[in-house]
Amino acid sequence: xxxxxxxxxxxxxxxxxxxxxxxxxxxxxxxxxxxxxxxxxxxxxxxxxxxxxxxxxxxxxxxxxxxxxxxxxxxxxxxxxxxxxxxxxxxxxxxxxxxxxxxxxxxxxxxxxxxxxxxxxxxxxxxxxxxxxxxxxxxxxxxxxxxxxxxxxxxxxxxxxxxxxxxxxxxxxxxxxxxxxxxxxxxxxxxxxxxxxxxxxxxxxxxxxxxxxxxxxxxxxxxxxxxxxxxxxxxxxxxxxxxxxxxxxxxxxxxxxxxxxxxxxxxxxxxxxxxxxxxxxxxxxxxxxxxxxxxxxxxxxxxxxxxxxxxxxxxxxxxxxxxxxxxxxxx
Amino acid sequence: xxxxxxxxxxxxxxxxxxxxxxxxxxxxxxxxxxxxxxxxxxxxxxxxxxxxxxxxxxxxxxxxxxxxxxxxxxxxxxxxxxxxxxxxxxxxxxxxxxxxxxxxxxxxxxxxxxxxxxxxxxxxxxxxxxxxxxxxxxxxxxxxxxxxxxxxxxxxxxxxxxxxxxxxxxxxxxxxxxxxxxxxxxxxxxxxxxxxxxxxxxxxxxxxxxxxxxxxxxxxxxxxxxxxxxxxxxxxxxxxxxxxxxxxxxxxxxxxxxxxxxxxxxxxxxxxxxxxxxxxxxxxxxxxxxxxxxxxxxxxxxxxxxxxxxxxxxxxxxxxxxxxxxxxxxxxxxxxxxxxxxxxxxxxxxxxxxxxxxxxxxxxxxxxxxxxxxxxxxxxxxxxxxxxxxxxxxxxxxxxxxxxxxxxxxxxxxxxxxxxxxxxxxxxxxxxxxxxxxxxxxxxxxxxxxxxxxxxxxxxxxxxxxxxxxxxxxxxxxxxxxxxxxxxxxxxxxxxxxxxxxxxxxxxxxxxxxxxx
Ligand SMILES: [Fe+2]
Ligand SMILES: [Fe+2]
Numbered sequence: 008x009x010x011x012x013x014x015x016x017x018x019x020x021x022x023x024x025x026x027x028x029x030x031x032x033x034x035x036x037x038x039x040x041x042x043x044x045x046x047x048x049x050x051x052x053x054x055x056x057x058x059x060x061x062x063x064x065x066x067x068x069x070x071x072x073x074x075x076x077x078x079x080x081x082x083x084x085x086x087x088x089x090x091x092x093x094x095x096x097x098x099x100x101x102x103x104x105x106x107x108x109x110x111x112x113x114x115x116x117x118x119x120x121x122x123x124x125x126x127x128x129x130x131x132x133x134x135x136x137x138x139x140x141x142x143x144x145x146x147x148x149x150x151x152x153x154x155x156x157x158x159x160x161x162x163x164x165x166x167x168x169x170x171x172x173x174x175x176x177x178x179x180x181x182x183x184x185x186x187x188x189x190x191x192x193x194x195x196x197x198x199x200x201x202x203x204x205x206x207x208x209x210x211x212x213x214x215x216x217x218x219x220x221x222x223x224x225x226x227x228x229x230x231x232x233x234x235x236x237x238x239x240x241x242x243x244x245x246x247x248x249x250x251x252x253x254x255x256x257x258x259x260x261x262x263x264x265x266x267x268x269x270x271x272x273x274x275x276x277x278x279x280x281x282x283x284x285x286x287x288x289x290x291x292x293x294x295x296x297x298x299x300x301x302x303x304x305x306x307x308x309x310x311x312x313x314x315x316x317x318x319x320x321x322x323x324x325x326x327x328x329x330x331x332x333x334x335x336x337x338x
Numbered sequence: 339x340x341x342x343x344x345x346x347x348x349x350x351x352x353x354x355x356x357x358x359x360x361x362x363x364x365x366x367x368x369x370x371x372x373x374x375x376x377x378x379x380x381x382x383x384x385x386x387x388x389x390x391x392x393x394x395x396x397x398x399x400x401x402x403x404x405x406x407x408x409x410x411x412x413x414x415x416x417x418x419x420x421x422x423x424x425x426x427x428x429x430x431x432x433x434x435x436x437x438x439x440x441x442x443x444x445x446x447x448x449x450x451x452x453x454x455x456x457x458x459x460x461x462x463x464x465x466x467x468x469x470x471x472x473x474x475x476x477x478x479x480x481x482x483x484x485x486x487x488x489x490x491x492x493x494x495x496x497x498x499x500x501x502x503x504x505x506x507x508x509x510x511x512x513x514x515x516x517x518x519x520x521x522x523x524x525x526x527x528x529x530x531x532x533x534x535x536x537x538x539x540x541x542x543x544x545x546x547x548x549x550x551x552x553x554x555x556x557x558x559x560x561x562x563x564x565x566x567x568x569x570x571x572x573x574x575x576x577x578x579x580x581x582x583x584x585x586x587x588x589x590x591x592x593x594x595x596x597x598x599x600x601x602x603x604x605x606x607x608x609x610x611x612x613x614x615x616x617x618x619x620x621x622x623x624x625x626x627x628x629x630x631x632x633x634x635x636x637x638x639x640x641x642x643x644x645x646x647x648x649x650x651x652x653x654x655x656x657x658x659x660x661x662x663x664x665x666x667x668x669x670x671x672x673x674x675x676x677x678x679x680x681x682x683x684x685x686x687x688x689x690x691x692x693x694x695x696x697x698x699x700x701x702x703x704x705x706x707x708x709x710x711x712x713x714x715x716x717x718x719x720x721x722x723x724x725x726x727x728x729x730x731x732x733x734x735x736x737x738x739x740x741x742x743x744x745x746x747x748x749x750x751x752x753x754x755x756x757x758x759x760x761x762x763x764x765x766x767x768x769x770x771x772x773x774x775x776x777x778x779x780x781x782x783x784x785x786x787x788x789x790x791x792x793x794x795x796x797x798x799x800x801x802x803x804x805x806x807x808x809x810x811x812x813x814x815x816x817x818x819x820x821x822x823x824x825x826x827x828x829x830x831x832x833x834x835x836x837x838x839x840x841x842x843x844x845x846x847x848x849x850x851x852x853x854x855x
Contacts (some may be wrong), residue, residue, distance in 0.1 A: 015423050015851045019494035020843075025501035025825065042490055043483035047449050051507040052791045054520040059376045059461075065523055066453070089480040090409040090487075097406030100399045139361035143460060146472055150457035155449075162456060162476055169469065170398030173357045180356070185348070188360055196363055209367040 030079065043088035045079055047155040068153040071218040072288050073278050078154030080281065084273045085160075085266065092163050096170070099259055103174065106255040107181070115252040116181050123250040124182050130240060130311045131257070132179045132191030133201055137232065138172035140208040141165075144224040152217035160270055164225065167267070171260055178256045200310055203303035218278065219292050225271050227296035230330065231304055233264035234323040240311045268330070276334040290336050297327060297338065354395035359388070362465045376461045380526035383591035387464025390586050393578040394470075401473065405480070412484060412568045419561040420491045426851060427558040429625040431844035432835055434496045435688040436623045437489055437562060440550055442502040442687055443515045443615060445485040450519040452478035454530055461527035467586075470579045471531075477572040484565045491561065495847075496840050498687040498832075501825045505687055508802070509824050510793035511615075511679075513743045517790060518612050522605075524786070529601050531583045537605035540580035541646065543573060544638040545613055553624045588653040595654045600782070606658040607775040611742035614675045621672035621701065622693060630704035631672045635664070660775045666751045669708040673701075677716065678747045681732035684817065687826055689835035692721045712754050729834055733817060735794045740769040741776035741787055748772050764788065 021028075023037040026046040031037060053065050063070055068078060075081075087095070110116060116124075145165035152158045179188045195201050207228065214220040237260045246254050254261075275293075279286040301324050308316030328338050348356070365373060377384075418424070428434065452475050459471030493499040506512050522533040538546075551566030587594050617631035629637075639661070647657040676690070683690045693701065698717065701709045720730055736745035750758045760771040764784050771777040780787045796802050800809055803819040821828055830839055 015426065015847055017423065017495070017847050017850070020497070021494055021500060023490070024493055024499070024503070026503050039483075039487055042486050046503045047482060047486075048453070049446060049450070049503075049507055049516070052513075052516075052796075054513070054517040054791050055524040055786050055789045057524045058786070059379070059524075059526055065520060089476070089483050090413060093402055093406040093409055096402040100402050103399070135361055136363060139465075142472070143468070146456050146460040146468075146475070149475070150453060150460050158453070159479065162452070162472070162479060165456075165472060166398055166401075166476055169472070170402070172361050173397050173399065176357050176360070180348070185352075185356060188356055192360065192363060196366075206367045209365045209373070212365070212373040213368050 038086065040083070040086035040088050040091065044083075044155050044159060048153070048158065066153055070151050070153070071216045073218040073281075073285050075154075075278070075281055075285075079156045080277050081154065081156035081274060082277075083156070083160050084269050087160060087163055096167070099262060102262075103259045106258055107177065110252045110255055111181065118249075119182070119252060120249045123245050123248050123253065126245065126311050127241075127250070127253050128179065128183050128187050128191065129194070130236065130307065131175055132183075132188060133195040134232075134236065135172040135175040135179070135188075136192065136195045137204065137208055137228075138168045138175065140211070141168040141224055141229065142172065144211055144214075144220055148217045148220050148224075151215075152221075157218075157274070160274075161221070164267065167263060171263070174257070174259055178253070181256070182253075200306040203305075204307060207299055207303045221274065222289065222292040223296040225267075226275055226331075227293060227327075228300045229264070230268070230271070230327045231297070231300045231320075231323050233260065234326060235304055235308055235320060237261045237264060239319050239323065240308070244312060272330055272334045275331065275336060279335045286336060290338060293331055293336055294338050297324065350395060354392060354397065357397050358392070358465050358469050362463075370463065374461060374463045376527050377463065380528045381597055382528045382587060382594050384464075384587075385590055387462075387466065389589065390464050390466035391582060392466050392470070393582040394575050396473065396575075408568050408571070409480075409484075412564055413487075415564045416488055416491075416561055419488075419564075423847075423851075424560050425492055425495055426844070426847055427560070429557040431496070431838075431840045432623065432689070432691065433557045433559065433625050434492060434840060434844075435498070435690075435835070436550065436553060436557075436619050437492050437559070438496075438498040438688040439615060439619060439623070440562070441485065441489045441493075441499050442505050442509070443512055444546070444550070445482055445489070446503065446506040447515055447519045448478050448482035448485065450523055451534060452476075452482060454519070454523040454534060457523065458527040458530050467531075467583070470582075474535075474572075474576055474579060477576065480572070481565075481569050484568065488561045488565045495843070497827065497830045497838070498689075498840075500831075502687075504825050508793075509687060509826070510685060510797075511682075511744075513791065513793050514615065515612050517743050518608055521608065521786075528587065531580075532587075532598060532601040533605040533608070535576070535580040536584045537602060537609050538580075539573070539576045540584075541606060541639070541643055542609040542613065543577065544642070545634055546616055547573065548638075549616055549620050549628065549634060552628045553620065556626045556628050557624055584650070584655075585653070588650075588655065592654075599655055602655065603658045603660060603775075604779050604782075607660040607773075607779070608742065610660065610664055611744060611772075611776070614671055614744060617672035618675040618679065621704070622676045622697075627700060632668045632704060635668050640665070663751045663773065663775065667748065669705055670712070670749060670754050673705070673709065673713040674747050674749065677713070678736075678745055680720065681730065682736075683834060684731045684733070684828075684832050685821065685824075685826075687824070687831050689833065689838050689840065691835040692717050692724065708754065724834070724836075731833075735797060737770055738792050738794050739772035739776050740790055740792070741771060741779050743790065743792060744772055746770065746772055 022034050023042065027037045027041055028034040030045050031041065048066050057063065057065060142165050145161045145168060149158050149161035149165060152161065176188065179191065195205060211220060211223045214223060237257055241250065241257055242254050242261060275289060279289045301320060305316060305320055308320050312319055331338050455471045455475035455478060459468045459475060462468050462471065489499065506516060522530050525533060547566065551563060554562035554566060584598065587598055620628065620631045620634065647655065679686060680690045698714060702714065723730055738745055746757055746759060748758050750756045758773060760774060760777040762769045762777060762780060769780060771780065793802070797820055802823045803809065804822045807819050809816065818828065826832060835841055
């Protein structure tokens with residue numbers, strides 16, 4: 008028998024789960040972000056210590072120097088749970104696909120000035136390895152950090168970076184070919200201009216503190232790299248030299264940086280505002296990794312900008328300092 | 339030169355290779371063993387990561403596109419289900435207890451899988467396995483969240499699920515699934531892949547996931563059914579990964595074979611013990627049955643698994659030895675489990691009940707060798723007692739198996755009248771086991787399993803009372819204190835279904851839909 012149940016008006020016994028009610032100040036309807044995030048990670052009565060890290064519990068807040076009274080103080084301003092995340096990225100992917108189609112169908116790649124094409128291949132293509140490194144580092148933060156509020160955005164970030172590595176690969180295949188990718192990898196491994204950056208990336212692979220790794224990768228390195236390469240070199244300088252199609256091909260990265268930066272800033276702010284000790288630790292990491300990142304990026308900037316790289320990078324560092332100051336950490 | 343013309347088009351496989359395989363490089367500023375510190379200690383030898391065959395060639399752009407489409411559909415159905423009081427369409431309110439079991443026992447494991455695959459993905463130096471693991475990590479957080487979102491609506495109307503995260507970490511029987519996944523994630527990355535990727539996802543998933551999903555479909559639960567089917571397409575990928583992992587490891591070095599065989603033996607048994615909960619769910623908790631536990635085991639393990647192990651024989655892998663004992667237990671498992679939960683109905687977050695006459699007849703027909711002889715008389719006695727107002731609630735605490743953490747409820751292989759006990763002395767302490775297999779698992783890694791957080795031991799040690807409890811005061815009620823620690827509400831979350839608020843409310847709400855006010 009099919010009965011019409013819509014007509015039944017029943018009073019719910021409760022509006023959300025107890026753990027959510029405890030956190031949002033009472034039993035009231037909760038968002039999907041909240042129900043999908045808060046307390047998702049187990050916290051008590053673990054059965055065994057990791058054989059790969061017997062000093063720690065499976066999830067262990069003491070893997071980092073940052074101390075939080077409550078790790079769920081970390082909230083993603085984008086409110087990304089899996090569904091919201093994939094739908095947002097699918098939309099951006101639609102735009103990216105349309106942009107690639109536009110450039111391909113009109114043969115715009117062939118109209119690029121040779122100097123622009125060459126610069127793009129030289130500067131952009133090795134960055135697929137940096138994105139791959141970021142994929143690995145963000146997987147690391149996701150695996151070893153504490154509390155889903157903090158860990159969750161890192162798996163999204165990890166897969167975004169894999170996506171970015173793949174977009175860069177597509178740009179390489181469109182403006183060049185498989186040999187261009189191979190040449191870029193050779194440059195990444197051998198050429199002087201890239202060794203500072205490669206050393207930076209490999210050094211981050213051995214960072215054990217997940218919050219420091221967040222700082223080194225997502226705040227410092229990407230904070231400078233995306234501003235320098237995508238916002239300054241591609242969107243600004245190359246566009247004025249006839250490279251607008253390139254800016255279309257990298258729009259995903261530009262939009263992504265604008266979006267993810269809000270989460271990065273919020274995360275820095277929450278960690279730093281917890282205590283004077285946290286703020287000092289964050290400031291120390293931010294300064295150390297910013298300086299290293301700036302030094303590593305300078306020769307990369309010079310490939311595209313020549314002597315103007317110093318000035319452009321100084322400006323990017325300034326912007327970064329301003330961002331961090333707004334997040335409560337004066338560098 | 340027109341470079342557009344000169345460029346050769348890449349095939350799918352080549353294209354995927356440059357999209358993924360081409361991304362890594364050999365590091366020189368840090369040592370490999372510092373970047374990948376967990377690669378050696380399990381003894382698995384990998385000579386060439388590039389031999390990894392990518393089981394599915396999915397780039398991120400395609401992933402986002404497919405998955406977003408699935409999410410859009412799934413959430414539309416969940417919304418409609420909630421708005422239309424879809425929960426009142428289930429066969430009867432007893433069904434909701436399977437949902438309670440699922441959200442407090444299984445959904446938190448999806449989350450551990452998410453973190454575990456992030457760990458494994460980070461740990462492997464090869465880009466092929468890394469990408470596959472990380473994609474699965476992303477899928478698993480999807481599973482955890484879509485389950486919470488689907489079941490959120492049930493929580494609004496039914497008891498027992500209101501604090502499932504808290505309960506998962508504390509309630510006695512939930513240490514069975516919890517310790518299973520804790521065991522996997524604390525193992526090395528290779529063992530994790532064999533335990534979850536292969537044994538769980540590939541060999542046992544049809545016995546875990548499918549019974550819940552088809553049970554939901556049979557019992558009118560559109561919400562659960564929808565996330566189940568939506569997750570199935572991810573599972574297909576995960577199963578492929580699980581199989582690829584095994585083949586890859588086995589092909590890399592003959593010395594890997596005995597290590598992998600041990601893991602397969604261990605994890606098939608560990609997984610099977612967790613499936614005890616599913617077995618009783620299938621045979622007792624679904625008002626409308628899909629198939630019996632025994633039938634499911636025969637189809638999904640004995641037939642399908644048999645074919646799989648025949649296929650793996652060329653690597654030197656054999657059928658896990660425990661399969662023989664499981665075959666002996668299949669006539670008894672679900673009945674012994676349900677009897678135990680019927681006993682301990684005061685301390686669980688779901689209701690139990692005695693099967694009615696029709697259901698007893700179904701059980702007799704599905705278990706002709708065992709049901710009428712061993713279990714029906716027991717049930718009839720309990721039913722009689724309940725009718726007289728003596729519904730039996732066991733107030734003592736059971737001894738638990740040190741490995742699987744299930745109460746010692748299983749009988750000797752081949753003798754369903756005698757409880758099976760095994761024990762081991764280790765460093766001056768005695769440890770107890772439900773079976774030879776659990777005992778062997780302990781003996782191989784005693785330093786790991788002595789750590790088990792056994793709920794019963796913990797209660798006796800006074801670790802499961804709310805903070806500030808003084809167990810020495812006059813009239814101290816340990817059960818009440820433990821339930822408080824569990825945040826389990828006496829009289830609402832527990833006890834017999836017959837006297838439950840769930841039963842009463844469901845009847846009243848259905849009544850509103852079918853009768854005039
Ligand atoms: Fe899953
Ligand atoms: Fe056991």
